[in-house]
Amino acid sequence: MGRTSRRANLLKGTSSPADNPEEPHRVFPRMAIPRTPEKAAKPKRHHRRHRLHVWKDKHYRWVPDGNGDWRVQGYMYRHHHKPKRGHFRGPGKKPARRAPAPAAAATFNPDPRPPGAYQGPFGVEQATRLINRAGFGPVPGQAEHLASLGLVGAVQSLTRPSGAATLSGPPPVDDDGAPIAPADVWGHDHIWWLDRMVRTDQPLVERMALVFHDWFATSIDGVSKPQQMIDQSNLFRSACFGSFLDLFRAVTIDPAMLQWLNGAENRKGAPNENYAREMMELFSLGADRGAYSEDDIREQARALTGWRYDWSGEQGAHNFRFDPRLHDTANKTVFGQTGNWGWEDACRLCVENPLHPSFFVAKLWSYFVPQPPSAAIADGLISTYRGSGWQIRPVLETILISPDLYEGPAMVKPPVVQLAGMLRALGRYVDTDAWTWLCEPAGQVLFRPPNVSGWDDTRWLDTSRMRARWNIVDYALDGISVDAWNGSYSTTESADEALARAVASWGSPALRAEHRAELLDFSQRAEKTVAASWQRGPYRAMRQNALLQLIGISPDTILQ
Amino acid sequence: MSQRPHNCCGDYTRSQLLRSAAAEAGKGLPIIEPGMPEPAGTGLSRRKFLSRSAGLALAVYGASKIPLSAFETGIAQAATGDKVLVSVFFDGGIDALSVLAPVGDPRYSQLRPNLALSPETGTPFSEDTRLNWHPAAASLATLHAEGKVSAFPAIGYDHPDQSHFTSRHFYEVGELAVGFRTGWLGRYIDLVGDSENPLQGLSMDGSLSPMIATAEKPVAAIDSVDGYDLWAPVSDPIDSEMYRSFARFGALPADSPALAQVRKATAQTDKLRQDLGGIGGFTSPVAYPDTYFAHKLAGLAAFIAAGLPMRAVTIRAAGGYDTHSDQAGDLESNLRETCEGLLAFQRDLEARGLADRVMTEMWSEFGRRPEENGSAGTDHGAAGCAFVIGSKAKGEMVGEFPGLASLDANENVRVTSDFRAMYCALLEQWLGQDAGPIIPGASGFARPTLVKA
DSSP states (O other), X not given: OOHHHHHHHHHHOOOOOSOOTTOGGGSOSSOXXXXXXXXXXXXXXXXXXXXXXXXXEEEEEEEEOSSSSEEEEEEEEEESSOOOTTOOOSOOSOOOOOOOOOOOOOSOOOOOOOTTSOOSOOSHHHHHHHHHHXXXXXXXXXXXXXXXXXXXXXXXXXXXXXXXXXXXXXXXXXXXXXXXXXXXXXXXXXXXXXXXXXXXXXXXXXXXXXXXHHHTOOOGGGOSOHHHHHHHHHHHHHHTTSBHHHHHHHHHTOHHHHHHTOGGGOBTTBOOOHHHXXXXXXXXXXXXXXXOOHHHHHHHHHHTTTEEEEEETTTEXXXXXXXXXXXXXXXXXETTEEEOOOHHHHHHHHHHSTTHXXXXXXXXXXXXXXXXXXXXXXXXXXXXXXXTTSBHHXXXXXXXXXXXXXXXXXXXXXXXXXXXXXXXXXXXXXXXXXXXXXXXXXXXXXXXXXXXXXXXXXXXXXXHHHHHHHHHHHHHTTTTSXXXXXXXXXXXXXXXXXXXXXXXXXXXXXXXXXXXXXXXXXXXXHHHTOOSGGGHHHHHHHHHHHHHHHHHTSHHHHBO | OOOOOOOSOTTOOHHXXXXXXXHTTTSOOOOOOTTOOOXXXXXXXXXXXXXXXXXXXXXXXXXXXXXXXXXXXXXXHHHTTOOEEXXXXXXXXOOHHHHEEOTTXXXXXXXXXXXXXXXXXXXXXXXXXXXXXXXXXXXXXXXXXXXXXXXXXXXXXXXXXXXXXXHXXXXXXXXXXXXXXXOHHHHHHHHHOOSSXXXXXXXXXXXXXXXXXXXXXXXXXXXXXXXXXXXXXXXXXXXXXXXXXXXXXXXXXXXXXXXXXXXXXXXHHHHHHHHHXXXXXXXXXXXXXXXXXXXXHHHHHHHHHTTOOOSEEEEEOSSOOOOXXXXXXXXXXXXXXXXXXXXXXXXXXXXXXXXXXXXXXXXXXXXXXXXXXXXXXXXXXXXXXXXXXXXXXXXXXXXOOOOSSSOOTTSOOOOOEEXXXXXXXXIIIISOOOSTTTSTTGGGXXXXXXXXX
């Protein structure tokens, strides 16, 4: 069933005609213009004849007080017949006190922590922040589990996974319920990776793959086959905790990268300096730091010569190989060092450049902590990096136990991270390919970064991208939002109950007090709009849908 | 559709309605009904535009639960003839030596054995006979022949930076410094803009251009000219309460920059939802090419015609221009799509009588290396090209083409005009705003004449 008709059903409570084969979001094969599905028609109001007269009467009832107990609430009861004098107006017997919510790991595992590490309590709140930044948010119960491991144990459970990742839950399907085809169908590469984010038991591997996808940003727009992009992401998965030099070298001759930055079109006597420049500016040294000159770029381009591939209409670019005949064997001088450098030397020279370690640790840090590290912390990270022989894991582990991560300010989640986290919290799996065209206006389609510098983390939110996030939340709630018009929704649910139900649907995340207060206020305002008895259920159902939507678009969900 | 009855008699003009609503501040705008008279003297066709929108009469005025907002004052201001500056960005560094190809320069074919255009292709550039317009830029040549294009054949700055991101940042912020937080047009909006009107700075590419990044005043991005709505299985009357809470999320205090960013985006999203919510469709008086880029420009012309209060608009040219390989084909199709769209846009504005209110500026972060590389492409260079287009454009070349006989130290084209001088001239001559507070070192740049007297 198509999305539009599903939406309309939700509102109308009618069954749809036959599936529409011309679903708006699947008629364009490669074109990246998502069509806005038609706005669902407003439901026909059930017109009832107004009662000529009702007798309004103040009654009292018990409602949850939000702390597991009950409180008396006054409300206006509408009698349809003139009430008798002295009739029962409530509230009746107080219901039993409800069982208190299980205490959230009040004690923390006082694990031994290295000096310089975060020394405060490591409870559910801190574990949630860790799994938000070093993964894609918790599935229900995961934050409690991580908290029980203690800070170091929790971090190492993420940074030292054993064996291959297990994907648990149903495999991804498209809108027709068919298995996805990431190497063949437009947009399925995006949901292929999204599914891994949702179902993996090694979330940091996926998150680091995303970090390096942004770091070595390569786009399918410059690559002949989606499989080559998938292979590149698998390279990131396999190398994300090891030596940065090994990773750098593997990326340099990765088929997707060789196409994207013209590394395979860089030949002796006819250099193409595209990769030479970006490997310094974006991958290892940084612009405007005095780390390299324009001459270094030209010489480096010569060092990188020699890679080529074959092309055929059927296979696209294939048979990537080093061809010595295309390699410039004359001496090159890069960063003042002269030799007959080749592509492996080119990577090594960058990593050995004195300005590389400071670039590396600051860039890796920026993916996990919004404010730059202090000079002391940066120095510590640099010596860890140097001392380990350019290993990624020790630096990463130091970042993940640093006080700044737990005590510092929040960060905006990238759209895909927010989406994966929402699906995990809601217990949903990838069952639609709509996520590709929905993520595009939010500013992030996997395998399609905007350019070689990756996604700009300072510009995730504006009116266009915020609207896209809103609409993503709406889609994420498909199947969880309720049908307002089938007459089944509670006609008595209170404002507190409504909020409790909506929060529980989201996996009971912690909400800031001012947001909870606003949501409760909304819940009460919504209840006041009920003016006729036929509206009691439908309006409460719509209130529930609105609460679900508001939690999903609240800063509590958007921030990590 | 919740059309509430209004309590005004039908003889009111819209401007009277606005005044009476303003007098009753906080009580909300009365609804404007179909058939009401146009606001006197403004020539606004906003009503028509909105009522054509998928048959909806619901919009900014209709069904308005919105109090009289500065959005309304913005419309009133726009109606008095505010100038609009449209900035079109060739992303990636367009090859200026193809757009205006120096076919008469003897070194051209030596440096470009595969890529050089032959002297027979394209239209000669009347202001410098060494140069030919690329055939794909024929639309631009047409406008140039009508005196509506000022060309900068070698624009840039001293000590050119060949990083996409650094050089683009310089152009976006209007200063040769990294780490500027506001764009040059953003600072213009901060100075003269409204604190409630996000449409005054509008990016049409689905994300906010750093060029219109402001310190304080709201600006907006849209990804489609066909509508701006928020989906949810929630309808009247619960939806208005939902949006109210959404807006309140945006108004609460923030204790971190990221939270402040979410709040700001939330507040502006709700504002834009109110401002653009009913806009759904439009018609154009002229035919546009059937391309995405042209469709956005068609929408933009309709927005301007409808009186939406815009001052600075940014839009990316069709495609990308970082042509390290196989330059000829990519450049041809993308440049053609862009130029044909812009020609239709200009004709649309002329047909609507708006051409004197809109000026378009086209730029790129740099030009490309005169010597082609080994992949039938070109690497990053220095001086590039820029154009100022409009009925009010002076139509005279700024800075000469320096020729290929002598290049700069990196074998790139030398710069003969500074982009900051172009910005100063656009601000002062077109937008009527002293460039001093906006462009650092503004007093040091000699202003070219860009606008017809």
